[in-house]
Amino acid sequence: xxxxxxxxxxxxxxxxxxxxxxxxxxxxxxxxxxxxxxxxxxxxxxxxxxxxxxxxxxxxxxxxxxxxxxxxxxxxxxxxxxxxxxxxxxxxxxxxxxxxxxxxxxxxxxxxxxxxxxxxxxxxxxxxxxxxxxxxxxxxxxxxxxxxxxxxxxxxxxxxxxxxxxxxxxxxxxxxxxxxxxxxxxxxxxxxxxxxxxxxxx
Amino acid sequence: xxxxxxxxxxxxxxxxxxxxxxxxxxxxxxxxxxxxxxxxxxxxxxxxxxxxxxxxxxxxxxxxxxxxxxxxxxxxxxxxxxxxxxxxxxxxxxxxxxxxxxxxxxxxxxxxxxxxxxxxxxxxxxxxxxxxxxxxxxxxxxxxxxxxxxxxxxxxxxxxxxxxxxxxxxxxxxxxxxxxxxxxxxxxxxxxxxxxxxxxxx
DNA sequence: GTTGACGTGTGACACGATGTCATATACAAT
DNA sequence: ATTGTATATGACATCGTGTCACACGTCAAC
Numbered sequence: 307x308x309x310x311x312x313x314x315x316x317x318x319x320x321x322x323x324x325x326x327x328x329x330x331x332x333x334x335x336x337x338x339x340x341x342x343x344x345x346x347x348x349x350x351x352x353x354x355x356x357x358x359x360x361x362x363x364x365x366x367x368x369x370x371x372x373x374x375x376x377x378x379x380x381x382x383x384x385x386x387x388x389x390x391x392x393x394x395x396x397x398x399x400x401x402x403x404x405x406x407x408x409x410x411x412x413x414x415x416x417x418x419x420x421x422x423x424x425x426x427x428x429x430x431x432x433x434x435x436x437x438x439x440x441x442x443x444x445x446x447x448x449x450x451x452x453x454x455x456x457x458x459x460x461x462x463x464x465x466x467x468x469x470x471x472x473x474x475x476x477x478x479x480x481x482x483x484x485x486x487x488x489x490x491x492x493x494x495x496x497x498x499x500x501x502x503x504x505x506x507x508x
Numbered sequence: 509x510x511x512x513x514x515x516x517x518x519x520x521x522x523x524x525x526x527x528x529x530x531x532x533x534x535x536x537x538x539x540x541x542x543x544x545x546x547x548x549x550x551x552x553x554x555x556x557x558x559x560x561x562x563x564x565x566x567x568x569x570x571x572x573x574x575x576x577x578x579x580x581x582x583x584x585x586x587x588x589x590x591x592x593x594x595x596x597x598x599x600x601x602x603x604x605x606x607x608x609x610x611x612x613x614x615x616x617x618x619x620x621x622x623x624x625x626x627x628x629x630x631x632x633x634x635x636x637x638x639x640x641x642x643x644x645x646x647x648x649x650x651x652x653x654x655x656x657x658x659x660x661x662x663x664x665x666x667x668x669x670x671x672x673x674x675x676x677x678x679x680x681x682x683x684x685x686x687x688x689x690x691x692x693x694x695x696x697x698x699x700x701x702x703x704x705x706x707x708x709x710x
Numbered sequence: 711g712t713t714g715a716c717g718t719g720t721g722a723c724a725c726g727a728t729g730t731c732a733t734a735t736a737c738a739a740t
Numbered sequence: 741a742t743t744g745t746a747t748a749t750g751a752c753a754t755c756g757t758g759t760c761a762c763a764c765g766t767c768a769a770c
Contacts, residue, residue, distance in 0.1 A: 311718070335624075337539040342756060351720045356758065393707075422537075423621040423684045455709035464698050465707055471677040472670055482625045496666050504706020505595075505667055507657035513747070544727060553749045558729065712770090719764070728755080735748070740741105 308368050312358035323348045323358065327365050332412035335420035336366050370428055373413070377403075382444065390450030393498050396473060400494050404480050404487065415481045421474065430470060442466070455504075472497055510570050514560035525550045525560065529567050534614035537622035538568050572630055575615070579605075584646065592652030595700050598675060602696050606682050606689065617683045623676065632672060644668070657706075674699050 312320065326348035330339045341362055345355050359365045381399055388395040406414055417425065446462060456462050476497065480490040514522065528550035532541045543564055547557050561567045583601055590597040608616055619627065648664060658664050678699065682692040 314717085340756065341758095352722095352757090353720050353759085354718085357718065361758080419625040421623065421625075423623075423680055426680070427684070453708055453710065455705060455707055461698070461702060464695070464702055467677070468670075468674055468699055468702060471673045474677075475669070475673040478625055478628070482629070493666070496663070497670055500663060500666055500670060501703070502706055502708040503657060504704055505657055506655055506704040508655065516746085542727065543729095554728090554751095555730085555749050556747085559747065563729080714767105714769090716766090717764105718766105720762085722761100723759085725757085725759105726755105727757100728753105730752085730754105731749105732751095733749085736746085738743105738745085740743085 308359050308364060309357065315358070323350065324369070327369060328409060328413065331366055331369060331416065332409045333416075335416040336363065336425075337420065339366070367428065369413075370417070370425065374429055378441065382448065385445065385448045390448055392449050392469070393502060396469060397491075397495060397498060400473060400476065401491065403477055404490060414477075418474070418478045418481050421478065426474070468501065469498075472501065510561050510566060511559065517560070525552065526571070529571060530611060530615065533568060533571060533618065534611045535618075537618040538565065538627075539622065541568070569630065571615075572619070572627065576631055580643065584650065587647065587650045592650050594651050594671070595704060598671060599693075599697060599700060602675060602678065603693065605679055606692060616679075620676070620680045620683050623680065628676070631676075670703065671700075674703065 326344045329347060330344045339362060341355055345352055384398050385395040456465055476494045528546045531549060532546045541564060543557055547554055586600045587597040658667055678696045
């Protein structure tokens, strides 16, 4: 978490700094980002940066969290819009991610191509990292379970784990492979379809 | 790839260096590893390191590749041993990974908790990263498709993609959560079971 | 209006890591 | 011996990090 000093900053100065950080993390992934670039761009002295943040990661995760919150919101709306059909909602959501633009897209690209567990952990909260999780319950309540071949909450939890693994991986492959939109979407659709019908007949 | 000089090295000196590198990459993930530590441990001068490798990553991926080759071998044997039952083979293989010991375990831990796309790409070759892939064909030929609810090679490819996404993610969660062996295995079994039966009834 | 306390701003600095390069050494071939 | 080629070496320039002593500004108390 950023320090209190950061939140006490006059809005324009704070936004300026945030923008410089965003720019740097859109340029390169976390481990290659440099504080020097951020402060040069934001035109603040080195010491000031350390008044606001513990270090590079602190700034990064602050930005990441705000991204995640907004995507979380968006996902819940998407799920509602699709009347609780989790599969349609995922495809919808997947489309949103891979059609982001400009700086946001670069940020996401660096994010997904360098998805350490620590980062994944922050993101996965949207999908419910553990079964006591508030977000998981919210999602669970929205899901239409009528035609789901799922026995209990535990299976539902693991179903969500699987879906998010597959979704993450598809996003990574889209970003890595520079696949055209249609191809990426078809791949994802195929995999969701396979998940629905299952691998074993009978 | 390491330079020719590296392969010309007398065996004991080379192994000594490899061991020092392994130790460093078992200590911390790639992005935190330091060449200084490696050369200190291997007792070679700084300049020599750069005679053998381009940089830190070069050394890392050399080690990684040798790990992957051996696991690839092991996976094919496992699949044969399980008479082409891909699901049993995966559970078998998963067990192997999470019960590795000592230095190997730490290396894998750092690997999976910091799985960038570049690393995943190297690993995924064992599972067949693209359908023209030699390894994918080998695996495909070994798989018993009798009871599989799979129409064609494309679906098979995506099935493998899904299985590897889920497997990777389970390994990450095991390492991150420090889950006891039994719990980790049960989680993985549940997810494989769900993949087999499918999410939608009918 | 002087003082002191507190929060904040600042940049020089010590430290550590990287990759390079000029020079030294070993050794084989002639 | 001489020359050529491969390898060894460590000092060095460069860059990024995090810290620290000091400067500044505000405000309340006296």
